[in-house]
Amino acid sequence: MIDPTIAWSVGVLIALLLAVCGVAAWRRRTQLESVITDTKLKLEHVQRQFERFVPADVVEKLTEGRGDYTPSRRRVTMLFADLRGFTALADRLDPSVTLKILNGYFERMNEAIVRHHGHVNELIGDGLLALFGAFEPNPWQGRDAVLAALEMRAALARYNDELRAQSLPEIRFGVGIHTGEVVAGVIGAGQLNKFSVTGDPINVASRVEGLTRDHKVDLLITDEVRSALDPRFRLRAMPAAEVRGKREPIVTYHVEGIEAPADR
Amino acid sequence: MAQLLNEIPWEMPLLPPAGDTAWEAIVKKRVGQVSEVDRRVASNPWIRQVCLDITSFRPFAMPMRLVSIGAMVTAQENSCRYCYGANRAFLKILGYSEAFIGRIERDMYLAELDEKDRAFIAFCRNLARSRPRPAKSDRDALVALGFSPLAVQEIALLIACGCFFNRIGVLIASPPEQGFERFANGPIGRLIGLIGPLTRKLMALKQQGPAGEVAPMTELTRGPFGAIVGTLFGLPSAILARQALDAAFASPILPKVTKALMFAVAARTLECRASEAEAARVLAEEGFAPAEIESALTTLDSPRLSRRDARLLPWVRNTVYYQTGRLQGETKALAAEIGDQVLLEAIGTAALANAIIRLAMLLE
Numbered sequence A: 001m002i003d004p005t006i007a008w009s010v011g012v013l014i015a016l017l018l019a020v021c022g023v024a025a026w027r028r029r030t031q032l033e034s035v036i037t038d039t040k041l042k043l044e045h046v047q048r049q050f051e052r053f054v055p056a057d058v059v060e061k062l063t064e065g066r067g068d069y070t071p072s073r074r075r076v077t078m079l080f081a082d083l084r085g086f087t088a089l090a091d092r093l094d095p096s097v098t099l100k101i102l103n104g105y106f107e108r109m110n111e112a113i114v115r116h117h118g119h120v121n122e123l124i125g126d127g128l129l130a131l132f133g134a135f136e137p138n139p140w141q142g143r144d145a146v147l148a149a150l151e152m153r154a155a156l157a158r159y160n161d162e163l164r165a166q167s168l169p170e171i172r173f174g175v176g177i178h179t180g181e182v183v184a185g186v187i188g189a190g191q192l193n194k195f196s197v198t199g200d201p202i203n204v205a206s207r208v209e210g211l212t213r214d215h216k217v218d219l220l221i222t223d224e225v226r227s228a229l230d231p232r233f234r235l236r237a238m239p240a241a242e243v244r245g246k247r248e249p250i251v252t253y254h255v256e257g258i259e260a261p262a263d264r
Numbered sequence B: 001m002a003q004l005l006n007e008i009p010w011e012m013p014l015l016p017p018a019g020d021t022a023w024e025a026i027v028k029k030r031v032g033q034v035s036e037v038d039r040r041v042a043s044n045p046w047i048r049q050v051c052l053d054i055t056s057f058r059p060f061a062m063p064m065r066l067v068s069i070g071a072m073v074t075a076q077e078n079s080c081r082y083c084y085g086a087n088r089a090f091l092k093i094l095g096y097s098e099a100f101i102g103r104i105e106r107d108m109y110l111a112e113l114d115e116k117d118r119a120f121i122a123f124c125r126n127l128a129r130s131r132p133r134p135a136k137s138d139r140d141a142l143v144a145l146g147f148s149p150l151a152v153q154e155i156a157l158l159i160a161c162g163c164f165f166n167r168i169g170v171l172i173a174s175p176p177e178q179g180f181e182r183f184a185n186g187p188i189g190r191l192i193g194l195i196g197p198l199t200r201k202l203m204a205l206k207q208q209g210p211a212g213e214v215a216p217m218t219e220l221t222r223g224p225f226g227a228i229v230g231t232l233f234g235l236p237s238a239i240l241a242r243q244a245l246d247a248a249f250a251s252p253i254l255p256k257v258t259k260a261l262m263f264a265v266a267a268r269t270l271e272c273r274a275s276e277a278e279a280a281r282v283l284a285e286e287g288f289a290p291a292e293i294e295s296a297l298t299t300l301d302s303p304r305l306s307r308r309d310a311r312l313l314p315w316v317r318n319t320v321y322y323q324t325g326r327l328q329g330e331t332k333a334l335a336a337e338i339g340d341q342v343l344l345e346a347i348g349t350a351a352l353a354n355a356i357i358r359l360a361m362l363l364e
Helices: A004-050 A056-063 A086-092 A095-115 A141-165 A200-215 B021-031 B036-040 B045-055 B064-077 B081-093 B098-105 B115-129 B136-144 B149-171 B178-185 B187-194 B196-207 B217-221 B226-232 B238-250 B256-269 B273-285 B290-299 B312-317 B324-338 B340-361
Strands: A072-083 A118-124 A127-132 A173-189 A192-198 A219-222 A233-237 A252-258
Touching (some): A072 A095, A072 A192, A095 A118, A095 A127, A095 A141, A118 A192, A127 A141, A141 A173, A141 A219, A141 A252, A173 A200, A200 A219, B021 B045, B036 B045, B045 B149, B064 B081, B064 B115, B064 B149, B115 B340, B136 B149, B178 B187, B217 B238, B312 B324, B312 B340
Parallel strands (some): A173 A219
Antiparallel strands (some): A118 A127, A173 A192, A233 A252
């Protein structure tokens, strides 16, 4: 027969032990929950920053552990914009002034591009590459790119007024737009990876931008882009021109403007 | 990823309260209180009716618990500060803890929920966001997890209703129900939350009462977008979609062709062939040739539209995927051009198009 005092003592001891274990488990759980929440908050922050550069669906796939983001072929419209003679200008200006002019320019161009459903994918020196239809399907990508370019033209004219008023030199740009099927995906190696597109149409868009110098105009589009436009866009055909890397000469059109909607 | 409540930018209201006391009395009688949205859409008969019908939505095949959670998640994905705040506060009143709600809105692993519930929440998010757009396979996946086909239809309808109401909230920039939010988060709200489990049980009991009548298939499929509404056959609330479409297309404030083109533009933005075909059917009945429809969709304009109505096609496209602040700013500029009455009709049409197309996407 066990002494009741001992039985009670053992019982109380076990109850105390269980209570201590319970409290410890509860505290551990709370700590773990707090760690998970903190980690999630950090991940959310990274994800939000990441979504500024990469399509949301790609971010979702990458952050959900499905890191094997499969590249895909997408029909994308590419807009290349490059400043004319800016390198020579930069050599003459104070570096802080150069950057101020350049950043002001990029800010205005980005605004016009985003308003028309595009994304600036790359800034290369004083040039930029914007993509339309790369981040999400966009059946109006050609039209959007041209409307963005027209708005960029207007924004640049206003910016030059501001620069002139501050006795700063004016700037000019050339814009080339082309549509084609590219491979879209996370491109790069080691620490330097980014969502981008690759393929021959990118080269064509770049060459078309280069042709703006030869044709002495500011905005050129290819036949592929022209086919997406309605007659309200005022276009002027340019002579077909040979470009590096292409067997056939490229036919381009200068976009002069867009007619205001007719009174109905 | 979806924004949290305090991250959503929100403009000043675009429309003032209509001051329709007779309508407000009807709303109060039916749902107990008049919301900011009810007040601001009261001048448009069909939009105010649809809003009221959605507010009093009674699930048939889904538990009320999931419906309440799904409504908050949908509002969060649609970045509607108004609906998100109100639904969040409602969950508090139902007794859900701040920690639980926080985990849902952060889309964290929820030990309290089973696999089916988590799949339900993911489906709500994906269909509301539609980027990338869901398809029939997503619907089939829910059925494979054990949801009945009718329950999946009801989930889709629930999300479609959310997409409608959320867009109304966003596009009119309805002021949040701050009084209700404060109440739910205050001491009295917390006290009520303590009896939340009982409240939920009472709501579940009420749900078990006699369901409304199921409309015959012929009634659902007649009229615009009949093939899509027909997929809701078997749900008492299916008639809600039919009545909304009929009333919207019959409303004289915007011409029928303008509305059909707005639906078609939204359908093309979401790459939904089924709803684009339905919109084309409506346009064909109005004398549009296929080439005319294609031209209107390519150029986002049509010579058959007035200059005012042509302005709505590029705008409706922006109501599909949007950043709240930017869209509200754009809608404000539109309001200055077309006036409050036409703006409200356009907002209702855009909201309805987004809702109906979300139902249709699950057919393909």
